[in-house]
Amino acid sequence: LFLGFIIKNTNIGEDTSIGIIFSSFFALGFILISVLNVSINLEDLLFGQILAVSTFDVVVIFALFIVVLSIFIIFFKQLLFYSFDPIGAQIRGLNTSFLNYLFLIMLSLAIIGSLQTVGIILVLSMLIIPAASAKLVTKTFTNSIKLSVLFGIVASLSGLYLSYFFNLPSGPSMSLVATGIFIISFILSKLVNPILSFIFEV
Incomplete structure (x- = not known):
């Protein structure tokens, strides 16, 4: 929300705003941990540990998922x-400020739900890489959403199995699998698209 406010009310670029917000709140979080004397494993906080998720955490994550999915379905168009x-949306009379902050709220809830599994540092990779991979191999927005969800599920489950059987951190394992999916999608987009273009031209 602070990020959206800064971008909307200043002439600072998005990249700079993201850097300011991320570093500031990252530092604030560690200061609060130190001041409040909270016992937290910093490695789990940074990189996540899905194997340590409790039943209560699962309920919270599922509730956040239902909230985000409901908002997405209601305001999809x-x-x-x-x-x-x-x-164009502003000209048509849509409340663009409301939609902007609504999207940021959805994004914040998704990040909160992902912190326990992939941690602070890698949460952005799990948000961005599946969507970027889907965009490489499909041209329609609806198919891109479906495929990005599929890629995210595959990366999460595969990374979880790798972390369990090879005693690896769960967050980095999921992120690396997602990166592998992106590389495969990139290669397929470079190989398949020219072939399809050639076939249709012939």
């Missing part, structure tokens, strides 16, 4: 319009 053409 408005968010889609705003994402592709914010100026």
Whole structure:
């Protein structure tokens, strides 16, 4: 929310705003841990530990998933319009400020639900890489959403199995599998697209 406020009300670029918010709140979190004398494993906080997830954590994550999914379904058309053409959405009378902050709230809830599994540092990779991989191999927005969800599930389950059988951290394992999916998607996009273009031209 602070990120959206800074971007909307200043002339600072998005990359700079992300750097300011990320570093500031990252530092604030560690200061609070130190001041409150909370017993937290910093490695689990940074890189996640899905094997240490409790039943209560599962309930919280599932509840956050239901909330985010419900908001996404209800405001799908408005968010889609705003994402592709914010100026056009504003001209059509949509409350673009509301949609902007609504998207940021959804993103925040998704990040909160992912912290226990992949940690602070790797949470962005699990948000970005599956979507980027899907974008490489599909051209429609709906198929991109479905495929990114599939890639995220595959990366999570595969990374979990790797971390369990090879005694590896769960977060980095999931992130590396997601990176592998991205590399495969990139190779397929470079190989398949020219072939399809040649076939249709012939």
